[in-house]
Amino acid sequence: MQRERERERQKRIIVVVAMKHRCFVSTFLSFFLLYRLGYRPATALPANGTGVHELLPKFGLPRGLLPQGVKSFSFSETDGRFLVLLEQPCYVEYEYLVYYDVNITGTLRYGSITDLKGIQVRKFFIWLDIDEIKVDLPPSDCIYFQVGIITKRLDVAQFANPRSCREGGCTWWDSVSFELPEPVMEEAMLITE
The missing domain is CATH 1.20.5 (Single alpha-helices involved in coiled-coils or other helix-helix interfaces)
Structure with a gap:
């Protein structure tokens, strides 16, 4: 045993x-x-002045596409893939309310960001993923956001500088609640001939 x-x-x-x-x-x-x-692993850019906000203009994109509060940033020079880590998820008000997740990933090329994950925009009452961001080449006053099959053109000036984050996406409209009346129980009618 x-x-x-x-x-x-x-x-x-x-x-x-x-x-x-x-x-x-x-x-x-x-x-x-x-x-x-x-x-080759992504190379982390040093925080001593060379960060994501300084890198974006080198690719023809405005500095303010990403908010303030970037904790760390890595970028692969071979394929353009990047990872941005924010201190916390946040909301920024541009022409539309934009939500930034803690992790933002994508592929950075001159004049565009593709395969974008981690940024959403609120249109009416629905949050939609932003898939791609492009600018005109040569540069103009427009920037284009791809949301599914829809492309929205905005003024590039509102993205000139990084904006500060705010917690929560609530505005006065989000706090409005609608209540439907209680359903009325109707008695079944007896049909006779």
């Missing part, structure tokens, strides 16, 4: 060691393949 327990214990130890070894090998192979395929 004790020998069986000892064998079972040894089998469990062998399985655990094999699983740990397999994880190590698969992790090593994954990193090796990524390296061989040319993947």
